[in-house]
Amino acid sequence: METLPLQSVFKDFEKFIQSFKTVILGTLSATVEAEASYAPVLQKNGKFYIYVSELAKHTHNLLENKQLTLLFIQDEQxxxxxxxxxxxxxxxxxxxxxxxxxxxxxxxxxxxxxxxETAKNLRNLQDFHLFELTPIKATFVRGFAQAYHLDGEQLNQVRHMNDRGHGQSKLTEDKKAS
Known part of the structure; x- marks a missing residue:
């Protein structure tokens, strides 16, 4: 795997996600209903931490199903x-x-x-729960034709996703092959 030239991608990825104080969460309920929400987030030692209320559906979802997706996305403006x-x-x-x-x-x-201060004030509320979120793999899009897979223990193994180019459908080719 060609990691040296792609280290700038990893550095950009780290800088990008460290710039956020919130994260969009994709969780699943016990009945496999998708739920999108957000939470304030702390990033520490390659993991993410959220402190969330039992009033939020995502809290119950995370207690039932430990798999989730985190999304950090640039503001439209x-x-x-x-x-x-x-x-x-x-x-x-x-x-x-x-x-x-x-x-x-x-x-x-x-x-x-x-x-x-708000985070400090919530600390003693008994209906709030702390979750540690461990990334397993990631995708990072820096712009058109700049999409990357990140794998490895620290997500520092980077490879470009674009092996085909736009305009060619992998889905269409997969249907023809079956």
């Missing part, structure tokens, strides 16, 4: 072209961290420092 907004999609796995779990207090300290 900042995009040169809305068809090519910069975005990172991370397939991830959630782990609920109980209040008595090792490191919970330190993570909540960091969460409050990163996200401010």
């Amino acid at each position: 900042d995009a040169d072209n809305i068809f090519a907004r910069k975005r990172a999609t991370l397939k991830s796995e959630a782990r609920h961290l109980a209040r008595d779990a090792e490191g919970w207090s330190e993570l909540m300290d960091a969460y409050g420092e990163h996200l401010g």
Whole structure:
């Protein structure tokens, strides 16, 4: 895998996701209904942390189904072209961290420092839950013809997705082959 020339992609990916204080969540309910929502987020040591209320559907979804997708996407107003907004999609796995779990207090300290006074005030609310979100793989789109897969333990193995070019449908070819 050609990683050296693509290290700039990885660095751009890291810088991009670190610029966010919220993340869009894609979760599934116990009855496999898709739910899109968002939550304030802390990124620390290659993982993401959200502290969410039981009033939100995504909290129940994450307690039932640990698979989720994280989406970081450029604001429309900042995009040169809305068809090519910069975005990172991370397939991830959630782990609920109980209040008595090792490191919970330190993570909540960091969460409050990163996200401010409201985050600090929510800390003692018993209907809120801390989740650790571990990325498994990602896609990163920097613009037209700049789409990449990121894999590996730190998502630092980068490969270009465009092996075909626009205008050619892989779906059509797959149907012909079957």
